[in-house]
Amino acid sequence: MSKSTLNEAVLSQLLDLMRNGQLQRCVEMGVEPEVLGQIQHPTVLSLLRNTPVSWVNVSINSSMILKLLTGAARTEEETRLIERAIRLGATTSLLGKFFGLTPQEIALQRTVIGVRAPRGRWPELSEDQDHHIWHRWTKLMDEHRVELEDSLAMLDVAMLVAEELSTDGLTLAQIWSRITQWVEQGLYPGSSERSRVTERRQLTLLDEGGLRHVDESGTASIHPGEGDQRR
Incomplete structure (x- = not known):
């Protein structure tokens, strides 16, 4: 211009x-x-x-533009996350806790994407379902290196589990409830404890020509070296 x-x-x-x-x-x-x-x-x-002289000064605030673009991207990502959680059966309280949505906003979101609000009490989980949730949750927590303090990352892992086990009729609300119970009961170790377990698993000591592996219980087992093999 x-x-x-x-x-x-x-x-x-x-x-x-x-x-x-x-x-x-x-x-x-x-x-x-x-x-x-x-x-x-x-x-x-x-x-x-x-006048040929410019009496208007225009400046561009690049940092503000970047903040606005980042905010827009975050809003779009959050919108997709909310829709994903709703489709997987998140409760109103769960959506309110993580995304600050009011019951009216949640009801509108459900209407827009055609999802009915969950009603009544959840059925009790079977032993097999409980086992499957635990197995997939702990595996995904380790794979994605998620800390217990990162609640949003934990919710993302719970949604992955819900997507995998949706054919069993399990909802995100059921899975999240079970996960939080395990965490409150201290059944899933924190990051420091998991690190110690990993170190114990990987610890090997050379002993008399063989490798001594120390397992989680601290018990050493001797694996014969080449010189100890029977001839």
Whole structure:
């Protein structure tokens, strides 16, 4: 945009604001009150409109643009996450806890995507279902290196489990409830304890020509080396 075009665009905006009585907005744009008193005079208008000198400075706040773009992407991702959770059978309380949605907003979301709200009590999990949830949850927690303190990452893992076990009629609400019970009971070790278990599993000691493996219980087992093989 040329200097004259930019001057013309800002001048038109100022005049429009003044006609609508938005004088404070003109001041906020950087125009002094005494200038506003003269700006509608034909001679002043002609001077401001036709001068080759730019009297408008435009700057781009790149950091703000990046923040806005990041915020928009985050909003889209959050929207997809909410829809995914609803389709997998998340309860109103679960959606409110993680995404701050009101019951009315959740009801509208369900209506839009055609999902009915869960009603009544959940059926008791069978022993097989309980086993499957535990097996898949712990495996995915380890694979994705999710910490118990990262509740949103844990919810994502729970949704993966729900998607895998949806054919068994299990919902995200049931799976999340069971997972939180296990965590509260301390049945799933924290990251520091898992690290110690991994170290114990990998610890090997050379002993008399063989390898001594130390398992989780601390019991050493001797695996004969080449020199101990029966000839």
